[in-house]
Amino acid sequence: METILIVDDEKNYPLIISALLEEEGFETLTANSGEEALKILKSHEVDLVLTDMKMPSMDGITLLEKIKENNFNIPVLMMTAYGTVEKAVEAMKKGAYNYILKPFDNESLIAYVNKALEMQRIINQNLRLLSDAKSKYSFDNIIGRSKVMQNLFNIIRKVAPTNASVLIEGESGTGKELVAKALHFNSSRANQSFIPVNCSALSENLLESELFGHEKGSFTGAVTQKKGKFEIADNGTIFFDELAEISLNTQVKLLRIIQEKTLERVGGVKPINIDVRIIAATNKKLTDEMEAGRFREDLFYRLNVVRLTLPPLRERKDDLSLLINYFIKKYKEINNKGENVIGLDGETERIFYHYGWPGNIRELENTIEHALIFSAGSLITKADLPNSFKEISGKALRIDDIPSNQGLAQTLETVEKKMIIRALNLSGNVQSRAAKMLKIGKSGLNQKIKKYGLDKSSKS
Ligand SMILES: Nc1ncnc2c1ncn2[C@@H]1O[C@H](COP(=O)(O)OP(=O)(O)OP(=O)(O)O)[C@@H](O)[C@H]1O
Numbered sequence: 088m089e090t091i092l093i094v095d096d097e098k099n100y101p102l103i104i105s106a107l108l109e110e111e112g113f114e115t116l117t118a119n120s121g122e123e124a125l126k127i128l129k130s131h132e133v134d135l136v137l138t139d140m141k142m143p144s145m146d147g148i149t150l151l152e153k154i155k156e157n158n159f160n161i162p163v164l165m166m167t168a169y170g171t172v173e174k175a176v177e178a179m180k181k182g183a184y185n186y187i188l189k190p191f192d193n194e195s196l197i198a199y200v201n202k203a204l205e206m207q208r209i210i211n212q213n214l215r216l217l218s219d220a221k222s223k224y225s226f227d228n229i230i231g232r233s234k235v236m237q238n239l240f241n242i243i244r245k246v247a248p249t250n251a252s253v254l255i256e257g258e259s260g261t262g263k264e265l266v267a268k269a270l271h272f273n274s275s276r277a278n279q280s281f282i283p284v285n286c287s288a289l290s291e292n293l294l295e296s297e298l299f300g301h302e303k304g305s306f307t308g309a310v311t312q313k314k315g316k317f318e319i320a321d322n323g324t325i326f327f328d329e330l331a332e333i334s335l336n337t338q339v340k341l342l343r344i345i346q347e348k349t350l351e352r353v354g355g356v357k358p359i360n361i362d363v364r365i366i367a368a369t370n371k372k373l374t375d376e377m378e379a380g381r382f383r384e385d386l387f388y389r390l391n392v393v394r395l396t397l398p399p400l401r402e403r404k405d406d407l408s409l410l411i412n413y414f415i416k417k418y419k420e421i422n423n424k425g426e427n428v429i430g431l432d433g434e435t436e437r438i439f440y441h442y443g444w445p446g447n448i449r450e451l452e453n454t455i456e457h458a459l460i461f462s463a464g465s466l467i468t469k470a471d472l473p474n475s476f477k478e479i480s481g482k483a484l485r486i487d488d489i490p491s492n493q494g495l496a497q498t499l500e501t502v503e504k505k506m507i508i509r510a511l512n513l514s515g516n517v518q519s520r521a522a523k524m525l526k527i528g529k530s531g532l533n534q535k536i537k538k539y540g541l542d543k544s545s546k547s
């Protein structure tokens with residue numbers, strides 16, 4: 088039940104309003120002065136303050152100011168007579184929710200009260216969502232203790248509170264979006280919007296209207312005026328995902344907005360000021376894109392104030408066990424599955440360690456979620472893993488296990504095949520990388536891959 092505090096120096100007034108509101112199902116508290124009201128607010132949960140404007144010692148406006156000073160997150164509805172309307176307008180400028188003219192009838196008072204409470208419910212819900220987001224995207228939820236990650240955290244902590252543009256590079260699934268959100272939710276813009284834009288999902292025209300908005304009738308289909316993501320993100324952060332996919336034309340427009348901090352809607356003439364922090368992510372190397380003429384140098388230098396390169400999982404295997412435990416805990420809670428699981432058995436541990444994780448942390452996360460659903464015991468076994476892992480052997484190759492009559496040539500082939508499988512796994516199935524690892528030529532490796540029938544999934 089919601090509680091309303093009624094403040095008026097005329098003794099009978101609060102009593103009458105109180106009776107009315109209690110009939111409507113609200114709880115009420117009453118006070119005859121601003122001072123008394125403040126005392127009550129300090130010791131009671133109150134959802135709405137309904138206060139008279141003119142009171143002898145502390146008037147309504149001063150009470151409002153005190154409520155704001157004390158950070159009580161409560162809407163204040165002012166009751167005012169004709170003579171004090173100007174004051175009421177001043178009160179609204181200072182953050183009062185609204186004012187109601189005395190004398191008022193019962194229905195309008197109840198309508199005002201209900202509206203104020205409804206608005207407050209929405210505000211409270213948003214605050215709850217925001218605080219959930221803040222704890223979800225705190226730095227603590229980016230797991231990693233390896234040297235590369237520690238260096239990254241140092242940079243992230245320093246750059247998060249600033250307005251600097253940040254460019255995040257990294258393969259798919261390495262945590263680019265997670266880092267982008269952590270940057271936003273640990274900045275002074277945290278209470279404003281974080282607006283993601285997936286640059287690869289939209290055609291050039293759609294992307295522009297999505298980003299900059301459009302005026303009514305500016306093109307066929309523009310039946311109403313629409314705000315673009317830049318405008319929606321005003322005072323907050325805009326996150327360009329897959330930045331390398333933006334066309335050269337749109338890149339020019341983007342650069343202009345960043346430089347001039349103003350934009351025009353498609354078909355619009357009036358420049359609109361915007362204050363937006365830009366974070367961008369890409370799984371392509373922008374320097375390569377620049378060399379190939381697909382990305383503008385000037386835009387690159389504008390965005391590349393701070394660059395974070397997220398390492399692929401195969402290059403930070405030290406973090407594997409930490410991540411595994413983190414995801415086991417996370418998915419036990421989310422799916423209510425595998426409640427007895429405490430870790431991986433030896434074979435699975437070796438498979439995880441030698442596997443290349445081309446889908447990086449996302450792939451690890453999905454694998455753990457999958458395994459927990461199928462696991463029956465306290466340790467995850469190979470049988471609990473998705474089918475793609477069934478081919479990979481976590482058993483060590485022991486000389487004693489090789490039949491003594493197998494012959495040297497065939498034995499060497501067995502070893503060679505194992506080495507190649509491991510290198511392909513470690514390199515995320517990229518042949519050129521695997522060839523370097525094995526210290527052989529790319530075409531040599533390619534021939535062997537064909538010979539052993541391993542060419543189904545690897546990329547050149
Ligand atoms: N260091 C980390 N600690 C915990 N979870 C992580 C970490 N990095 C990534 N994740 C998780 O892995 C998943 C993939 O991360 P994210 O979406 O941020 O990757 P991405 O780099 O944006 O991938 P893509 O390029 O495919 O969009 C998410 O569920 C994310 O929460």
Ligand SMILES: [Mg+2]
Nearest residue numbers: 263264328368
């Ligand atoms: Mg992403």
